[in-house]
Amino acid sequence: MKSLSIIIALLVNTAFVMAQKPDSAGVPVKTKTVDGTVVTSANNLVANIALSSELTTLSNAINVSGLADTLSSGTITFFAPVNKAFEKLAPGFIDTLTQPAHKAELIALVKNHALSGRFTSKDFERQIKAGNGQTGFTTLSGGVITARINENRNIVLTDENGNQSIVTRLDIDQSNGMLFIVTAVLLPKAKE
Known part of the structure; x- marks a missing residue:
């Protein structure tokens, strides 16, 4: 029984050490669970988005947009x-954007969710x-996203059309x- 306890303790320690294993740059790799999927800071954001069953529509939009x-x-x-x-959008909206004739609009939509640089919730x-x-x-689409903190201490993002989105998961490190x-969905400003 004592040797079983030692073996279990060694396995737990090994798992902990492996979870903190540095990447090739010597930076410890961080993991987080996102909607039941373990994502790791060793992956880039496209790879981690592709792993999550809750981000499949976004993953498809990223791939179709090129x-x-x-x-x-x-x-x-x-x-x-x-x-x-995405299900809250008008019926057929994403299906339309993923058609070749609407690729520029899809690119603008995806880029409207991206900022150049690395920002944390503290930033x-x-x-x-x-x-x-x-x-x-x-x-990256050239649009402006406004950020504020609501009464529940959530970061709330507002696109140029007035649509609001609440940040539910913060600071998921990516490579x-x-x-x-x-x-x-944060929609780009409608063209006039």
């Missing part, structure tokens, strides 16, 4: 809408405080930036 390579390199902060967020909080309760961020899970 932005997988762009979003796999460079330093990016990405707001990932869950599948239910957002500091900038919101410095902006007297809200601050704006320019997305090329930071991932946040959000409740709604």
Whole structure:
């Protein structure tokens, strides 16, 4: 019985050490569970999005738009809408955007969820405080996302059309930036 306890203790220690195993740059690899899927900071954001069963619509949009390579390199902060967020859009909206004739619109939609650089929730909080309760961020599509903190201490994002999305999962480290899970799709400003 004592040797069984020792073996179990060794296995637990080994698992803990492996979970903290540094990547090739010597940085400890972090893992988080996102909707039942374990994602790791050793993966880029496109790879981690593809792993989650709650982000399949987004993953498809990234691939169809041709932005997988762009979003796999460079330093990016990405707001990932869950599948239910896309279901709130008008019926057929995403099906239309994934057609070749609407590729430019799909690219704008995906890029409207991405910021150049790596931002943590603490970075957002500091900038919101410095902006007297809200601050704006320019997305890769050129649009502006406004961020504020609501009465429940959630980060709330608002697109240029007034649509609001709540950040439900914060600070998911990626090899090329930071991932946040959000409740709604952030639409680019409608062209006039």
